[in-house]
Amino acid sequence: xxxxxxxxxxxxxxxxxxxxxxxxxxxxxxxxxxxxxxxxxxxxxxxxxxxxxxxxxxxxxxxxxxxxxxxxxxxxxxxxxxxxxxxxxxxxxxxxxxxxxxxxxxxxxxxxxxxxxxxxxxxxxxxxxxxxxxxxxxxxxxxxxxxxxxxxxxxxxxxxxxx
Numbered sequence: 001x002x003x004x005x006x007x008x009x010x011x012x013x014x015x016x017x018x019x020x021x022x023x024x025x026x027x028x029x030x031x032x033x034x035x036x037x038x039x040x041x042x043x044x045x046x047x048x049x050x051x052x053x054x055x056x057x058x059x060x061x062x063x064x065x066x067x068x069x070x071x072x073x074x075x076x077x078x079x080x081x082x083x084x085x086x087x088x089x090x091x092x093x094x095x096x097x098x099x100x101x102x103x104x105x106x107x108x109x110x111x112x113x114x115x116x117x118x119x120x121x122x123x124x125x126x127x128x129x130x131x132x133x134x135x136x137x138x139x140x141x142x143x144x145x146x147x148x149x150x151x152x153x154x155x156x157x158x159x160x161x162x163x
Contacts, residue, residue, distance in 0.1 A: 011071035016083035085114035100137035
């Protein structure tokens, strides 16, 4: 994450990790520009772990709305496979109701190994009032390609205007 932040000089940083794993805010990030969402990578509540919850998604959405849509963000978790792709999917659909499938397609193209956290996506579906469309888009992404190397990937902040 630190190397990506140093190269990109993003407007904001979103860290989706348990409290004990939260990194210090890089010097390149402005004050108030680091959102920490202290969650574990689980799809259902488990004793001793913090599952994604409505409060986390509400904070994520508020942070995303506060960052200009043209400003770059770095979203990270531990491996870049589950929590951060889920948050990236939320960012893509935030201002694009009805384009959930397009967003999922863009995410899959950028990251063949992505397996967005189902609980985080389901809560976002409800918070954004998508009536199951975001979960359906997640399901339509298909299985991740586990043969691919896990690496940082870039996504646009918004979907293109073309459908």
